[in-house]
Amino acid sequence: MLDKTTTTFSHVKPADTQFVAGGLRDFFLYRDLGIAEATHGKVIAHLVKANMAPETGTGWHRHEADFQIVIMTKGWAKFMYEDKETLVQAGDVVHQRPGIRHYLFDYSPDMEYLEIVSPADFKTVGVEPVCAIPAPAPWV
Template identity: 50%
Template sequence: MTAQFSVRHADEPFEEGLRGFFAYRDLGIAAATGGRVGAHVIRAKPGHGAEPVWHRHELGFQMVYVLKGWVVFEYEGQGEVRLEAGSCVHQPPGIRHREVAHSDDVEMLEITTPAGFATEETGAPG
C-alpha cells in the first residue's frame, strides 16, 4: 500500500482514548499509512490526576516526546523517569510501565508502530 498525503492542524479536536485522565488528538498518520504508523498528541484533562496502572503494549515501536509540561513514568528495570518539555523516551516493545504523575498542562507527542496495538494491564513487576 502506498502512503497517503495527510495534514492536521492545531484546532483539530481532542477525544477520549486509552487513559481516562488524558485526551488524544489524532494526527492522521494511521489513516495515511494504512495503520502501519500511529501518531497523536496526548494532553492532560483538567482536574484529572494520574491513575498509575502497570501495563505493557504489544507493538513494534513506541516513542513519547514531551511538548509542554512534565510527566513521570515508571519503567520495569529502570525506575521512575521524569520527562520535561523537550524530553524524549523510547519505550521498548513490551516493557512494563505506568504513568505516575503529570503537570496539569502536559502535552506529549506519541508515535507507534503499528497504529493499533493491544494493551495488557499487569501486576507490578517483581
C-alpha cells in the same frame, strides 16, 4: 526505491482535529494527527494532554507494539519503567522498547506529549506490579 503506494500524503492543521475524550485513558484527551489513516494502520501519531488530575495513574502495563516514542511537548510526567522512576520533561524524547513494563503515575496539569506507535492498532496489556509506585503530587 520507496514504495509510494502504501501510504498517502497527509497535512493536518490544528483546526482540522480537536482534542477529544474516548482514547486509551479517560483522564487524558487525544488529538488525532491523521497518520493512522495516511499509513493504512502502520503507524499512529497523536497528541495527548492532561484532562484530569492523576489519581491512580495508568496502572502497570505493556504495549504489544513494534515501535513507540513519547516526545514531551509541555509540562512533565513521571513514569516507572520497570523499577526505575523516570521524570520526562518538555523537550525529552523516550523510546519505549517493545514490551517494557511501565506505569505513568504523575503529571503536571499542562502535560502534553506526542506519541508515535507502530502498528496503529497496538494492544495494551495489564501486567503484575513490578514495584511500589510513589503517590502523585496534588494539583494546586
